[in-house]
Amino acid sequence: MNSVELAIKKEISGGHLPAVPHLVIQPGITRSPLNLRELWRYRELFYFLTWRDVKVRYKQTLLGASWAIIQPLFSMLIFTLLFGKLAGMPSDDIPYPLFAFAGLLPWTFFANAITTSGNSMAGNVHLITKVYFPRLIIPASSVLAGLVDFAFAFGVMSILLVIYKVPVGLNILLIPLLALLTSLLALAIGSWLAALNVRYRDIRYLVPFLIQLWMFATPIIYPPSMIPENFRLIHALNPMTGIIEAYRVALLGKVNGAQINWMSLGLSTVLTLVILIYAAYNFRRMERTLADII
């Protein structure tokens, strides 16, 4: 059937391959919700896609990266005017602008992250149908790219802290951990939405609405202390509740002497992990038929 030459070629290349990778392709391989080893192998692609998202984010926009600041800053101004001044919303003895911005800082990151990652699969169809890689990289890089905006907005927060002469406590060291937790929750929700978005394009219309409702369920414009005692547990079932509270204490705890509510934060962490595992499993299941239906 084939020439002798081929047999020789085989000898040559066969002998020289060091530790040849072995791969089996079969229908329905979904043993674990997360193939961490494979994700690790594709870490460079993850890096490059994130880098691309960061680099292109504000290309051909007039105001460029200042959008990262404008969004939370203007929301803060409007909230301060409406809720702080006009409605007289309590803010746990914290100046209302500070109070609102400390909540808006993580919330803006979270809301943008679930929006972009929720739409990310539909926006990368050309990649999905032409190259293999763990698809979770796509929503994950959308979330990660949002951290750059978060960093800019954090700069504004620092300026506000200086202006209001807020002393910074040790709790500020919690911020990176909180950012990680927010990112994981955003990834969980974002990849869940992304998987649904592949099947139902309604998601695109649902997300802005969902974000709006979710924001009112989260203590951003109001303090959690406003919630009646017997509803606090239900309120804390929103994983963003514990996270936002913790951000606020980490940033502004010195103003009113508030302490981290470990119960609430712990509950948020557990909920985040549960949702993340479910979302990852769901995403893997969707991944199998993705290229055929997208």
Add this chain to the structure above:
Amino acid sequence: MPIPFAIKVDNISKLYQLGEHAQITRTFRDVITDSFDRLNPLSRKQKNGNHRKESELWALSDVKFEVRPGETVGIIGRNGSGKSTLLKIISRITEPTSGRVEIYGRVGSLLEVGTGFHPELSGRDNIFLNGSILGMSRREIEREFDAIVSFAELEKFLDTPVKRYSSGMYIRLAFAVAAHLAPEIMLIDEVLAVGDAAFQKKCLGKISDVARDGRTILFVSHNTAAVLNICDRGLLLERGRIVADGAIEPVIQTYLKSLRLARPHDLTICSERQGNGRVRFTSARFEDERGNIIEQGISGYPLVIALDYQSSDEQYLPNCRSSIVCFDSMGQFLFNCTSDLVISDPITLPPSGTLRCIIPKLPLSQGQYLLNLMLAVNGEIEDRLHNAIELEVADGDFYGTGRVYLDGWRGRGVLVNHEWMVE
């Protein structure tokens, strides 16, 4: 330890759902209306008919072969024979419905050049992005960077966003990255159908260099000359099955022979259609002047396009009009053959039969074309099929001078009878 094989494909099958049911990307509203449909006994009857089977397509069935390390295998076959599906399964883009593939070695797949290029990013950035998407490590890209840039001949435009590139520059850059991939196993789909002729040659040369390097290559192409150049072994696919496997020359011979033994195109499975649907085209075929079915048209020779149609009732069809619209492979409109332009009296058609459109001297140059079909009865469109059939045209001596169109013009040339006078 020498490895026993590079790729082992074991009884792979792939089922696709076609037609309306294939559109799984839908909105909640569709889901809800579908559920109501299911409650309605009338529409259920319709759906449970033979609709189900018609909407399924086995793109591959029980495909089985083994590739040894260092082999270069050309996969050939007509459009829709399953070549690309096979490559997509081996490169893990889509899952097989059943069967198993085993691979020893790092796989690089090139199903498209320029995958993931971002128009806003510079040439330099896109080399890194695209290289990484195609599976190169950052270090490999850095090492090959200069070679990629000089292969693409784009040194001066490295920092220009690729959206400002001409399409030729874009393709050169994209291919340059792809040409410097260095996995043990390369899967290459029909990616050479782009770029100018000279650059195509350069790319083919690069691929043969890779092949001579002892790397395993699976190469899908319509270009039998390129396959012959690069590959030692051929696999011929027909309707999702392997019908020939062996040394490249005889497999190509078999393929070319099968092209001449053409079958009519079944139009009943065509999903992209509009119109009332009381009359439908059922099949189409190309014939020569003696009525033999042919697979290809030849420039300058007669071509008959025969269209079978079927009405849903026994009534004669008054005042009919039919047209065939021809587009080039890029979707550019070329010409329209409409019955009422050449026949002045209204046509009445029997409830079923065959329409023939006769083109005495086919005015198309070598390449692929797409035909839209339309049938109207009494001014109402009954059936309109978009891209219903592909017409493959081989070069013939249109002008009687033995000269043919330039290579780069293939697939988009209308040939016009003309003369030159010198005074």
